[in-house]
Amino acid sequence: MPGIILHHYPQSPVSEKVRVVLGMKGLDWRSVEIPRLPPKPELMPLTGGYRRTPIMQIGADIYCDSQCIIRELERRCPQPTLYPGGGAGMVWGISRWTDGPLFTLALSLVLGAQADELPEEFAADRGRLYFGPDYNLKALQQDIPHILAQLRAQLGWMEQRLRTGRDFMLGAEPGLPDALCYYLVWFIRGRYAGGPDLLSEFSNLLAWEDRVRALGHGRPTSMTANEALATAGAATSETGTHSDAGDPQGLTAGWQVAVVPDDIGGGPPVVGEIVHVSTEQLAIRRRDERVGEVVVHFPRVGYRVSRCSPGGG
Numbered sequence: 001m002p003g004i005i006l007h008h009y010p011q012s013p014v015s016e017k018v019r020v021v022l023g024m025k026g027l028d029w030r031s032v033e034i035p036r037l038p039p040k041p042e043l044m045p046l047t048g049g050y051r052r053t054p055i056m057q058i059g060a061d062i063y064c065d066s067q068c069i070i071r072e073l074e075r076r077c078p079q080p081t082l083y084p085g086g087g088a089g090m091v092w093g094i095s096r097w098t099d100g101p102l103f104t105l106a107l108s109l110v111l112g113a114q115a116d117e118l119p120e121e122f123a124a125d126r127g128r129l130y131f132g133p134d135y136n137l138k139a140l141q142q143d144i145p146h147i148l149a150q151l152r153a154q155l156g157w158m159e160q161r162l163r164t165g166r167d168f169m170l171g172a173e174p175g176l177p178d179a180l181c182y183y184l185v186w187f188i189r190g191r192y193a194g195g196p197d198l199l200s201e202f203s204n205l206l207a208w209e210d211r212v213r214a215l216g217h218g219r220p221t222s223m224t225a226n227e228a229l230a231t232a233g234a235a236t237s238e239t240g241t242h243s244d245a246g247d248p249q250g251l252t253a254g255w256q257v258a259v260v261p262d263d264i265g266g267g268p269p270v271v272g273e274i275v276h277v278s279t280e281q282l283a284i285r286r287r288d289e290r291v292g293e294v295v296v297h298f299p300r301v302g303y304r305v306s307r308c309s310p311g312g313g
């Protein structure tokens with residue numbers, strides 16, 4: 001298998017979730033540090049416009065969104081599993097909580113608390129991305145006591161889960177729920193001045209945090225963005241054609257489609273021809289003059305797919 005390349009930056013909490021998964025699986029990977037703000041001229045040839053972080057690249061296959069990245073890591077490197085004790089399925093439902101309302105609360109706290117000090121360009125970008133065009137970081141700042149009350153109760157759910165004597169969320173072995181919870185705790189601790197204080201009442205969570213941190217990030221070695229582009233250019237996608245007769249939208253291999261994140265931040269559509277469509281994944285083929293043909297993968301959940309040319313592929 002061609003190597004795993006992660007396009008990310010150190011401060012990114014969602015990247016930390018993926019780095020923890022790479023650690024749980026003890027994988028070797030190449031690390032490309034990308035800018036925190038668009039434009040990301042050395043990433044766009046790979047993704048075709050998707051700008052969020054992280055992105056995983058394996059040869060000429062590009063995986064957008066941590067959901068898609070983690071599922072692909074489990075498929076390619078199934079041991080040790082992220083679903084010990086048969087914990088698959090429902091854990092992805094838990095991710096809709098951690099990556100949805102709970103992540104938004106953590107962002108509201110971190111960005112609200114820094115409303116007066118964030119660089120203007122960064123505040124404007126993240127404000128629009130996470131809270132829409134009418135974002136108001138000052139209003140979040142005013143709302144911090146409420147945000148803290150919401151977070152404290154939900155961190156308390158993690159604490160209760162661990163109070164039963166488990167080392168990890170599912171039991172004795174680490175699994176996906178640990179990565180899903182850990183990255184938020186990591187974000188709150190590292191980026192909110194009151195984070196350590198907020199977390200200090202949760203003694204079981206603190207001990208668990210140490211155990212998850214000790215799993216590490218696997219074995220990363222640096223790679224430049226240009227090397228990653230050259231790797232994509234020299235490779236051929238490993239994704240085979242797949243359609244799904246039961247697809248509710250009738251999506252079929254060969255169709256030209258546009259894919260956008262289905263949330264308030266939206267994003268420019270990524271356009272390409274469907275190679276693989278299934279209940280959980282969509283992969284589209286596109287061409288870029290710097291890298292030639294690449295196949296870009298998205299999760300179905302959280303993304304809106306629209307057909308571009310009803311006349312055919």
Ligand SMILES: N[C@@H](CCC(=O)N[C@@H](CS)C(=O)NCC(=O)O)C(=O)O
Binds near residue numbers: 015067
């Ligand atoms: N649903 C996406 C969310 C990714 C996300 O929001 N990442 C943040 C960084 S932690 C981001 O993209 N920030 C803007 C940027 O990096 O340009 C995923 O799970 O990968």
